[in-house]
Amino acid sequence: QTVVTQEPSLTVSPGGTVTLTCASSTGPVTSGYYPAWFQQKPGRAPRALIYSVSNKHSWTPTRFSGSLLGGKAALTLSDVQPEDEAEYYCLLYFVDSQVFGGGTKLTVL
Amino acid sequence: QITVMESGPTVVKPTQTLTLTCTFSGFSLTTSGVGVGWIRQSPGKALEWLALIYWDDDKRYSPSLKTRLTITKDTSKNQVVLTMTDMDPVDTATYFCAHHDTRDYVKGYNFWGQGTLVTVSS
Numbered sequence: 001q002t003v004v005t006q007e008p009s010l011t012v013s014p015g016g017t018v019t020l021t022c023a024s025s026t027g028p029v030t031s032g033y034y035p036a037w038f039q040q041k042p043g044r045a046p047r048a049l050i051y052s053v054s055n056k057h058s059w060t061p062t063r064f065s066g067s068l069l070g071g072k073a074a075l076t077l078s079d080v081q082p083e084d085e086a087e088y089y090c091l092l093y094f095v096d097s098q099v100f101g102g103g104t105k106l107t108v109l
Numbered sequence: 110q111i112t113v114m115e116s117g118p119t120v121v122k123p124t125q126t127l128t129l130t131c132t133f134s135g136f137s138l139t140t141s142g143v144g145v146g147w148i149r150q151s152p153g154k155a156l157e158w159l160a161l162i163y164w165d166d167d168k169r170y171s172p173s174l175k176t177r178l179t180i181t182k183d184t185s186k187n188q189v190v191l192t193m194t195d196m197d198p199v200d201t202a203t204y205f206c207a208h209h210d211t212r213d214y215v216k217g218y219n220f221w222g223q224g225t226l227v228t229v230s231s
Contacts, residue, residue, distance in 0.1 A: 001173060034215040045205060045221040046156065052214045089156050096169055100156040
């Protein structure tokens, strides 16, 4: 069974920068996995942020960016705002299925 | 404006079959590159991808749940239905449906419903 791994939790100060990563048990994450990122706040549905590695939706704040970094997908938040405190999930596409990561709880403190 | 909304029972008994409906507007499931997927989230847990149906009726299922899931579409009603057999208390979760877009890039799940909580209990 394919496992997608994220940092369980990260803490960042307001105005700081933080990078969340997403790894696959099958090997290095490449653009062919079409990595996507979602933000979820308590009691809310997930909100799409990034698709196909680094593409932003029209509603995605410019401080969010996606990339590939050291064999993983990465989500970087710059100039972090208090409202960025949330759970972040990555999603990877495999041949016949998709798998979400376990999520990263981001605390802004 | 794309909207999707889940509906179905709030409680099902163990061993029963769950039937959930996703009703959508703002797009057509006959449009090339468009799909609708189902994702669930157990209380306090991570998102779990379940199934996806494409405009051409191609279907994808989670390997671990494949034997229990069926996804179908009714384009005339703008609905997608997910059935899950042999429900167990561990299937207690909020079930989300979402619009899936691969028309240009793989934009993926860009519009989500609010989710519906399903509790499995006798």
